[in-house]
Amino acid sequence: MEILGSTFDDSVFSEARERVCRSLSFYNAKFCEPEWFCECTALDTDDTLEKQKVFKFRGDLAFRQGNYQRALDAYSSCLQLIADNNLTIRRDVLEGMARCCTRLGRTEQALELAELLSKEASNTCHLTSLLLLKVSIYQNHGSVGPQMSCLQQLCSLLPFNPWHWFSLGQTCLQLLDRNPKKEHTSEAVNGDSEEDQEGAAELSEDRVWLRACICFIRTRLLLRILRQQQSSFVLQRSEKALQITAEELQRLNPKEATLQTLTEVMSEDLIPEKMREDYQDGESLTSACLQSFSERWWNRAVLTGVLDTDGPQLKP
Structure with a gap:
């Protein structure tokens, strides 16, 4: 009687077939001198792909050197040579152009390029890059409201990333440091939706204070969890951020009962099993675009009644 799992297939004992060794074609590696793409002869070719690389590398180098107009010109030339199906390089070049326009003070043009990127965003990574780009554009322009709106979307998209909360x-x-009388002026940027303006509009000082407390408490919770798995310079960065977070909370000066209440609310979803799940999917992408950040985070804290017993008591 055969025992379950004790039999073998006859092919196990058959002789292995002789392997046919095919000679590989000889390959010569291409050696390039440093910054070879800067030479005038680099464009003396009929290869469109090679020209595309030259302009792309020139743009990257010029951006790194701080020559943003030259970088923008190189990126623009590169964009004209990119095939329609090469979406990866196209997105990279468009983002580079937008960042150049931002540094050059051309906010409207930067936002138009960001809008082109938004139409091609098809996954979480695309949306994350787009939102980070828009944050830098609005930050450079001084538009706090739209900047806050983008950061809220980032926190909704990646709720366990402490740096977006920070x-x-x-x-x-x-917002708290600004003059309340001037708080809502010079916020509009052409192309911004009303939702983008919501971040700074119609917010009382106590509401902004509460939101700041929420963000730094959430940051502290996440960093304390993540630093258990960190080392070297990554751990040093987290430790420094924790120190800054503690200083900001001390400046915001919430009562001990408020700290405890908000900590409980902000830690409800910090379950190790849930934090290990893969959120890089289409469902989370839709959630970040449609879900109301206020309902999920701000309003939950307000419902705890914190503002009834505590309020802005900023220390200098």
Whole structure:
């Protein structure tokens, strides 16, 4: 009687077939001198792909050197040579052009390029890059409201990323530090939707104060969890951020009961099993675009009644 799993297939004992070794074609590696693409002869070719590389590398180098107009010109030339199906390079070049326009003070043109990128965003990585780009554009322009709106979307898209919460908390502090009479002026940028303006409009000082507390408490919770798996310079960065977070919370000066209440609310979803799940999918992409950040985070904290017993008591 055969025992389950004790039999073998006859092919296991058959002789292996002789392997036919095919000679590989000889390959010569191409050696390039440093910054070879800067030479005038680099464009002396009929190969469109080679020209595309030259302009792309020139743009990257000029941007790194701080020559943003030259970088923009190189990126623009590269864009004309990119095939329609090469979406990866196209997105990279468009983002480079937008960042050049931002540094050159051309906010409207930068936002138009960002809009082109938004039409091609098809996954979480695309949307994350787009939102980070828009944050830098609005930050450079001084538009706190739209900047806050983008950071809220980033926190909704990646709720376990402490750095987006940290940036959102810093943006809330900017609102608190501004003159209330001038708080809502010079915020509009052509192309911004009403939703983008919501970040700074119709917010009382106590609401902004509460949001700042929420963001820094959430940041502290996430960093304390993540630093257990970190080392070297990554751990040093987290430790420094924790120190800054503690200083900002001390400046915001919430009562101990408020800290405890908000900590409980902000830690409800911090379950190790849930934090290990893969959120890089289409469902999370839709959620970040449609879900109301206020309902999920801001309003939950307000419902705890914190503002009834505590309020802005900023220390200098």
